[in-house]
Amino acid sequence: MLITNYNSILKYKIDLMRALHDLVIRNGKIVDGTGKKPFIGDVAIDNGKISVVGIVENSGKEEIDAKGNLVTPGWVDIHTHYDGQVCWDPYLTPSSWHGVTTAVMGNCGVGFAPVRPGEENFLIQLMEGVEDIPGSALHEGIEWDWETFPEFLNAIDKKEFVMDLGFMIGHGPLRSYVMGHDRCQNQVDASDSEIGEMSDLVTEAINAGALGFSTSRTILHRDIYGKYVPGTEASSEEMRALAFGVDKAGEGTLEITSDWLDEEIEMSWMKEYVKKSNCGLTFLQTNGDAVKTILYSEEHYLKGKNIRPQFPGRNVGLMFGFESSLNPFMQYPAYKEIAHLSHDEKYEIMKDANFKNKLLNQKPNLESEIEKRLAEADNTKTREEIEKDADLLLSLTSNYKTQFILGTPPNYEPKKEDSIAAISSKKGIPELEVMFDEMMKNNGTNLIYAAFTPYENYKLNFVEQAYGLKSSVAGGSDGGAHCGLICDASMPTTNLSHWARDREAGKKFPLEKLVRKQTKDTAETFGLFDRGEIKAGMLADINIIDFKKLNVSHPKMIHDLPLGGKRLIQDATGYVATIKRGHIVSENGKATGALPGNLIRGKQTCEVKSELSKVSFFDRTVRLSLIKLAQLYWRFNNKKVKSTIVSQD
16 A cells, blocks of 8 residues: 555656646746737746747746746847857857857858868968958967868867857858969959859758858958958859859858949849749848848848848947057057057056157158058058058048947947047047047047948938848847957847837837847748747747846957957846756856757758748738839939948048
C-alpha cells in the first residue's frame, strides 16, 4: 500500500513537471512584430520556441513578471559588420546590449571569404578602409582557418555566440579570389570565364548556407589607399551574372549599397533580376534620385516581390572628438605636434590656455599632409586627387551649420539653435573655439555630432517618409564597423525611443509599426521565417523593455579590440531582459553568460511560417494605384531628391 502511494505521488510530480513551461513571461504589453495593436498577455516558452501567447494557465519553471513593460520579438539587424569580431567576441557588442538577437553580416561587398593563402592582408585593407575597423585588431584577432566560403561557415559554426549570425558572400573577396588582388580594382573588366566562376561561387556559397550576395556600388567605399573597392565599377554583365548566381541557388538575397548615379547601367540588371527571380533584394542608397528607386521598390513589393530598401532611423553622424578618427584640428601644426601622445598626455597639454590660443590662431597645414601621402610607397594617386581628398576632409570638419553638441541622452534630431554655428553666433566667439571648448569637456572625451547625410530644415523628414512605406525596413546600423568615427549600432534602440516617444520635430510612429520594421520585416528580407514575431511555433527571441527608461548613452571610446584597438560604443538603459532561444542572455543590461546563438545556414522555416507574408488586397490595389500615380507625377515634373551623402550648406 505504501509503495502504491509512493508511486502515485511520484507520477503526480512527474506529470506536474511535464505541465510546467520552461519560461513564462506574464502580464506584459505584447507588441508581436506583425504590426497589430499591442495587447496585454502572457508568453510561454518551451524547448527554445514560443508555445503559448495570450493566457498561459500552467506555471513556468522560471517566470518573469513583465507588468508595465513591452514584450517584443528580438531585433533582427540585417546590416552589420562583425565579420572579424566573430573571431574573438561571442557577445557581439555593442549590438547585444541593444536587444539584437539576430545579426546579418557580409554587407557592402566586404568580408573575409573566400581568400587564397597569402591574400588575407588585402581583405583586411578593404575592411579597414570601408568600415574603419583597425587593421591591427583584424590581423591579431582573425584565425584564417579557411579558404573557401563553405569552409569559412564551417569555422564559424564551431563557435558559440549570444545571438544568431548569418553571412553573405561579398563582392570584394569574391573578385579578389577569382581575379587576384592586383586586377580586381580600377575598372578592370572580368573575363567571361572569370564572371562564370564568380557566379558559380555565389551559388556554391548560398548552397552552403550563405544568406545571399552583397556588393558595393558607391564611390564612398574605398580601401585604405583610396581605391574603390572591388566591384564598384564592375560591368552590367558581371553584375547580372552574380545576381543570377543567387537565383540559381533558388534562395538568398542580393544586397546592394549604391549611388545609382548611372541609372541606365545600374538599374537595368537589377530590374531584370527583380522581374525574373523570386529571390530577395535589399539596398541602401547613398546618393542619386532616391524617390525614383523608392517608388520602384514600393511598386514591386506591393506586387509580391521581396524587395526591401533599408533606411537608418537617424542621420549617419560622424563623431568628432580628440579620441576619434577625425577632428577639426588634425591638420593644425600645434595639434600635429602632440597627436602621437596618449589621450591623457594630450589633454594635459591642451588644458593650458597658451596652447589653446596658439592652436586657434593657426591655419591647417594641408601641404605637409599632401607631400606625405605622395611619398608613401603604396600611393597610386595624383597630387590633384590627394588635394581633393584633403579638401573634402576639411569641408567635413568645418560645416558648422550641421554640427551639434550631442547631449546626454543624445538627440539625433537636433534643432538649428543647437548647431555649432548658432552657438557661435549667440556667444560671439568663433565656431572653432566653440568646437574646442565642447570637445575638452569630460576630460577631453566629449563628442560633436556631425550630420553627414543631408539634414534638410533640421528635421528627419526623409526618414519619416521612408518609414511610411510598406516595403522599407530598418537598416544601416553598421554594428561592428566605423569604430573611430561613427556609433550607430544603437540604432534599434533609438528607432523606438525617438520615433515612438521623444520626437518633437514632426510625426511619430506607433510602436507596433516600428517594432515590425526591425523584426518581422527584416527577418523576411533574408528568408528567416522562424523569427521576428511573438507567435506560437516561432523562435523564442524576445525583448522585455521598460519603455519609459529606454535610452542610449553618450558615445564613449574604449580600447578593447585585439592589441588595444579603439572603438566607439553606446550603452543602453531600459532592456529588462533579452531572451534568445528561450535562454535569458541579458538582464538589466548585464550578460548572463548564456551563449545559445547559432550560425544561420540559409532560409529558415518553422511549422507555422515558411514564406513571405501576403500583401493585403487594399495594398495591392488601392495603394499600388497611388504609387503608380506618384511615379507619373515624379516623372512628369522631373523631380529629384538626393537621399544621403551630400554635404549641407
